[in-house]
Amino acid sequence: DAMVIQNPxxxxxxxxxxxxxxxxxxxxxxxxxxxxxxxxxxxxxxxxYYDKDFNNEADTPDNFQSRRPxxxxxxxxxxxxxxxxxxxxxxxxxxxxxxxDSPLHFGNGTRLTVT
Amino acid sequence: AQKVTQAQTEISVVEKEDVTLDCVYETRDTTYYLFWYKQPxxxxxxxxxxxxxxxxxxxxxxxYSWNFQKSTSSFNFxxxxxxxxxxxxxxxxxSLYGGATNKLIFGTGTLLAVQP
Numbered sequence: 502d503a504m505v506i507q508n509p510x511x512x513x514x515x516x517x518x519x520x521x522x523x524x525x526x527x528x529x530x531x532x533x534x535x536x537x538x539x540x541x542x543x544x545x546x547x548x549x550y551y552d553k554d555f556n557n558e559a560d561t562p563d564n565f566q567s568r569r570p571x572x573x574x575x576x577x578x579x580x581x582x583x584x585x586x587x588x589x590x591x592x593x594x595x596x597x598x599x600x601x602d603s604p605l606h607f608g609n610g611t612r613l614t615v616t
Numbered sequence: 617a618q619k620v621t622q623a624q625t626e627i628s629v630v631e632k633e634d635v636t637l638d639c640v641y642e643t644r645d646t647t648y649y650l651f652w653y654k655q656p657x658x659x660x661x662x663x664x665x666x667x668x669x670x671x672x673x674x675x676x677x678x679x680y681s682w683n684f685q686k687s688t689s690s691f692n693f694x695x696x697x698x699x700x701x702x703x704x705x706x707x708x709x710x711s712l713y714g715g716a717t718n719k720l721i722f723g724t725g726t727l728l729a730v731q732p
Contacts, residue, residue, distance in 0.1 A: 542724065543707060543722035543723060543724050543725055544661070544707075544720070544722055545722075546719050546720070549719075589659060591659075591660075591661060593661075604651065604663045604666045605661075605663065605720060606663065607653075607660050607661035607662075607663075608660065609658065609659055609660040610659040610660060612659070
């Protein structure tokens with residue numbers, strides 16, 4: 502089945518140690534998103550890629566970076582994780598075509614713990 | 617500014633009861649989308665429905681139904697004959713038209729617990 506896959510499901514990193522979360526999709530969608538969801542809160546958009554064009558949200562900290570080497574893969578890099586970055590990170594995709602955007606399809610998420 | 621309010625933080629019902637989850641939104645735009653997503657304990661967000669602002673028809677899908685009323689800026693979600701598998705956090709969300717910026721503005725979610 503076509504889907505959005507996030508690896509790993511659980512990631513533990515140390516304070517200040519860089520970490521990379523990965524997302525892949527078989528939907529051939531041209532837009533990919535990264536959301537951060539802290540405990541008992543709503544998901545919050547960090548950034549998205551429209552094809553290769555990167556779009557950062559104004560309030561996303563510089564500590565968060567992203568790469569999209571091809572249509573299928575997108576990575577979230579946290580350069581120096583702090584305790585406040587512990588959260589569920591959700592990858593999502595959509596297809597934008599002829600002015601119409603499809604609903605977002607989400608992956609299972611990666612739960613990041615910072616020790 | 618856009619905002620989505622889900623006033624019900626937690627709801628607990630007994631299996632087979634009907635339950636309605638409330639959603640009120642704010643936007644000055646005339647064209648927008650409204651969504652409902654389900655987040656079970658496993659964590660993924662499961663898409664349930666999208667409704668555009670021009671379509672006020674109510675929708676029914678099995679045990680799920682949605683009531684969209686622009687006059688009250690509400691997009692409520694009803695589960696009929698609830699089941700234990702319906703236990704999850706339900707998010708209502710809003711996004712605006714225009715460009716590949718499907719930025720979902722989420723409400724804070726309603727935790728639904730269905731007891732056997």
